[in-house]
Amino acid sequence: MVDGTKTGLAGLLLVVDDDTQIQLLLKLFFESKGLRVILAGSGEEGLQLLGRKPVLVLLDVNMPGINGVETLKKIKTTHKSLPVVMISGGGDEVLARAALKAGAYDYISKPFDLEYLETVVLTKVLLGIEKD
């Protein structure tokens, strides 16, 4: 696993997910990698936190209120280059593919391995490795 504290990774991650336990899991995991994490429980709340200038957004697809895809579209109108990785609940693949068309960097399906998430987020996005 990549150790952000050793690689000098820095930056602010915005996690948008309505499940508070998954919020906590992602916060603890990425903080252990040396990153800072802010949390939002809805698309609306996530949009309000864009002013904190995150370097990456992890965005759940299926949420009450405006869903992940709609949230993504709103993000892209004002922050076109901000990478957004969609977190798809099982069976949301159709929505997740729509998200890719709307400009998402990638999507991962729950339940996922943290190592895989790390590969997507840390090595590809934050370390600037080209996407496959």
Added chain:
Amino acid sequence: MPRASTRKTAAPADDERMTEFAWGVAHQFGNLVQVILGFAQLIRTQRPNDPELMDEIAEIITASGRAKGLVEQLLILSHRHAVSPAAVDVRQLVQRLKGALADLAGSEVTVELAGGDGPLMAAADAAGMERILLQMASCARCAMPKGGTLTIETAPADGGRVRLTVRDTGEGFDAEAAGRLFEPFYLKKRFGYGDGLDLAVAKELMALQEGTIDAETAPGRGTAYHLTLPGASGRGRQ
């Protein structure tokens, strides 16, 4: 031998409610598995020097992996799974999987490939076909607890289609079982097969690829599963 495909007993509305139910369960259960698996992995990274704890965490992660597999099976059965058919050389695919098929079928079972060596192109979802064949190898292990032979034969079929026949030399099934092989949990309840969803998932994945699956079986004569896929001649290799 009797030839049986899935027995349809549920009305369309019932079927729709069941698939919605399966999706809802899988979705909620998937989130819970995510939390359990994720925190177990987090502890593993934070406490690597505690071997006793690592052993216990490994058990949680293994169980989470099984639960994750169950979620995937339920999602496929909920009709929300997407496939990406492309031109696939099914003979090459089967050849590549032979070792994994042998592992899953167990040391008492011999795996044989038949039907020829040249390319045989089908319009198929490679990942979906891998899943189907690996699951059928697990079923073959259950069908042949005392050992036997699992043969996978590939051949052109009528109408430009492609056929795979997965044949075991197990005890076979009686007429009642033959009519219910593809029902979720039937084989689990009656014969103790795996998670009981493998053949139901195989049927769903075949349907998504515009394919078919049916079984030919009789007591004492083993079981042959016939899978057909659209052909892909002229589409080029995968």
